[in-house]
Structure formats: C-alpha cells, structure tokens
Amino acid sequence: MARKFKITVPATSANIGPGFDVVGLSLSLQLTLDVSVPGQEGEDRTPPILRYNGEGAAEVPLNPYKNLTTRVALYVLRCNDISSFPSGVEIDVNNEIPFGRGLGSSGAAVIAGVLLGNELGQLGLPQERLLDFALMVERHPDNVTAALIGGFVGSYLRELDQAATEAASVPLSEVLPEYPPDVDENWGLSPPPPPEGIGHFVRFRWSPEIKAVAIIPRFELSTAKAREVLPAQYDRKDVIFNLQRLAVLTTALGQSPPDPGLIYEAMKDRMHQPYRKALIPGLPEVTSKITPSTHPGLLGICLSGAGPTILALATSGFDRIAEDARTIFLQRGVEIDWQILKVSGASSVVQVS
Numbered sequence: 001m002a003r004k005f006k007i008t009v010p011a012t013s014a015n016i017g018p019g020f021d022v023v024g025l026s027l028s029l030q031l032t033l034d035v036s037v038p039g040q041e042g043e044d045r046t047p048p049i050l051r052y053n054g055e056g057a058a059e060v061p062l063n064p065y066k067n068l069t070t071r072v073a074l075y076v077l078r079c080n081d082i083s084s085f086p087s088g089v090e091i092d093v094n095n096e097i098p099f100g101r102g103l104g105s106s107g108a109a110v111i112a113g114v115l116l117g118n119e120l121g122q123l124g125l126p127q128e129r130l131l132d133f134a135l136m137v138e139r140h141p142d143n144v145t146a147a148l149i150g151g152f153v154g155s156y157l158r159e160l161d162q163a164a165t166e167a168a169s170v171p172l173s174e175v176l177p178e179y180p181p182d183v184d185e186n187w188g189l190s191p192p193p194p195p196e197g198i199g200h201f202v203r204f205r206w207s208p209e210i211k212a213v214a215i216i217p218r219f220e221l222s223t224a225k226a227r228e229v230l231p232a233q234y235d236r237k238d239v240i241f242n243l244q245r246l247a248v249l250t251t252a253l254g255q256s257p258p259d260p261g262l263i264y265e266a267m268k269d270r271m272h273q274p275y276r277k278a279l280i281p282g283l284p285e286v287t288s289k290i291t292p293s294t295h296p297g298l299l300g301i302c303l304s305g306a307g308p309t310i311l312a313l314a315t316s317g318f319d320r321i322a323e324d325a326r327t328i329f330l331q332r333g334v335e336i337d338w339q340i341l342k343v344s345g346a347s348s349v350v351q352v353s
C-alpha cells in the first residue's frame, strides 16, 4: 500500500556555555521531510528522488548515496537486513536550519535519517535504539539527543566494554559508505551495527519566559574544524570551573523568574570557547561586553554549539542585545543575521498521513 509521512526535526543549540558535549536545547527552526512511498515495488529499484528547499539548498547533495540524511537512513536499513531503499521513494525536504553555524543542522539531518530509515523499513525501533544509530554517526550526544527528545536535555554516553567500544569506534566511512554497490567495493559487507544503549539522557525544566536570540554570522564553520582546535587535555581548575557552572545552570534555567545574577556567570566556559575565538572574530568581545547590567533582560550569552552563532538567553531586550552584537561583529568585519527563537519541548515527530 502507498504510504506518505512527514518527519519534523528541530534545530538545536549545544553546550550552553559550560556543558561541552553534554547539554543541548531544541529551538523553533525545523527540518521537515515529506516522504511518499509507492504501493507497488518496481523491479528496477529506483533510488529515492530528493527535492530540497530552504537553507543549504545550493550546496546539499541530492544524490541519495551522498546526502547525509538518506545515507543515515540506508545505514539503519542495512543494519536491519534491508539492503536497499524501497523503490520509487520521493522526499521533499524543507530546511530552516542554516548549515555550519552551530545550530545543529547536521544533528537534525542525522535524526531525520534515522527516523526515515525506521519508517521506510517499518522497523518500529524504540527511541533508545534510534539514538544508538544517531550516535554512531554524530558521536557527541548533545545535539542529536536534544533534536530527538526536544527541550533542554543533558546526556552521557555509557562506558562500553571493549568489544562494544571497538564496535562504536569504527570509522564513519564504514558506517556511511558514500557510493552505491557498483562503485564501492565494501558495499556488500554489512555495516557495523551500533552497540545497544549507548546514550542516556534526562530532560531539565525550562523556564517558559526564557527565549533564545540566535546571532548568526554570515559564514560557515564546520564542527569538525572547530573541534580540531580543542586540546586533548585540560587543567583541573578549568574542569572544575565548568562543572561548578553546569551544575548550577541546569537548574537555574528552569526557575521562574530566572536569575540573571546566577545564569550569566553559570554560562561561562573554559573548555571550548577560549580555543575557538581564533576562528570566530568578535566572539570574546560579544560575550564580555553584552551583560545583564548593560542589557537588561539578558540572562547569559555563549557560543551556540561549535559556532559561529552566538546564543543569548533573555527574557526581554532582544533587539538591543542583537543589534549591539551586530555592531561589535561589524567592527571585526563580520556581518550577521539574528532571530528570536523559542525553546520548545517538542521532540522530533513522524506524522503518517
């Protein structure tokens, strides 16, 4: 029987200052996929047709063996003994999440792919297993968990035994081979399935009066590049600095009314932002010159994900925060766009029509 369904996945902002690779929150920008699957399977095994609108449309590959979302879907299918896409699938993508800005576009694409694979194969995988598949691709849990679950979410990766560690550490090229069988000699091999129960999470309270101002520089910074500049080891005092703040922040952002005196300091970080400032001209100035005392309504300000977007959490005064950030960025030659976003508790959704 022919089927149609719609997949909706939110943007995310990870880290929120001190919670590097640990916390994320979902935001009111969405990636949506409208999918149709024909009733009768043709003999010819036509690969999916992708049509794409919105952010990234000029650069995203429409070849389903190169596109991140469909490659992830195929990974999920192949791990579940389904070697190829159903024939004749059509996918209309609409994307509001800008690429390479620290708003979780790749995390959203991965979650969309996992949900797509689950639905195309009618696998009925539980949420925990969907997360396992996402973590084999994205490998840090903050964005993908917040995108799947929705809201303000903290997560950790379970310590795996040696066999499971090895299974979870295979190169991404083996998880997501880029080419179809006639080009890739490894295609016939089964991809490595994820170990069970890799990711664990909890959703924190979020105070409904807090909104997010996303100050989005007009340049892309790949997450991979922004991770390369981070050190392999940290001083104990920097680790304690972050842990103290994160412990306070996860509760402080759920309190009504939120306390800027507590939150501004609790959103400071010493584990990633100082190292990323060379990649983001204006970052230290924006985060130090815009404060609750200069900008009433501001609660705290940090890098969103790996950047270059700045995330300002505030209850009012949004325009002034954003325009003053614009002025600072312009002094460093960086143009920006900004948006006021809601932090919703809405998870990723699959609606069958």
Ligand SMILES: Nc1ncnc2c1ncn2[C@@H]1O[C@H](COP(=O)(O)OP(=O)(O)O)[C@@H](O)[C@H]1O
Binding pocket: 031, 056, 060, 067, 068, 069, 095, 098, 099, 100, 101, 102, 103, 104, 105, 106, 107, 109, 221, 222, 223, 224, 305, 306
């Ligand atoms: N909707 C999408 N469909 C396919 N690929 C995507 C999509 N969104 C993001 N990507 C891929 O992810 C890349 C950006 O990932 P990344 O560097 O992690 O930045 P971000 O902070 O936006 O997640 C894009 O250049 C693109 O290759």
Ligand SMILES: N[C@@H](CCOP(=O)(O)O)C(=O)O
Binding pocket: 012, 013, 014, 015, 020, 021, 022, 101, 102, 103, 104, 105, 106, 107, 140, 142, 143, 223, 226, 227, 272, 304, 305, 306, 307
């Ligand atoms: N913890 C990661 C988060 C990356 O988020 P993204 O939205 O930039 O992909 C990091 O800081 O590297």
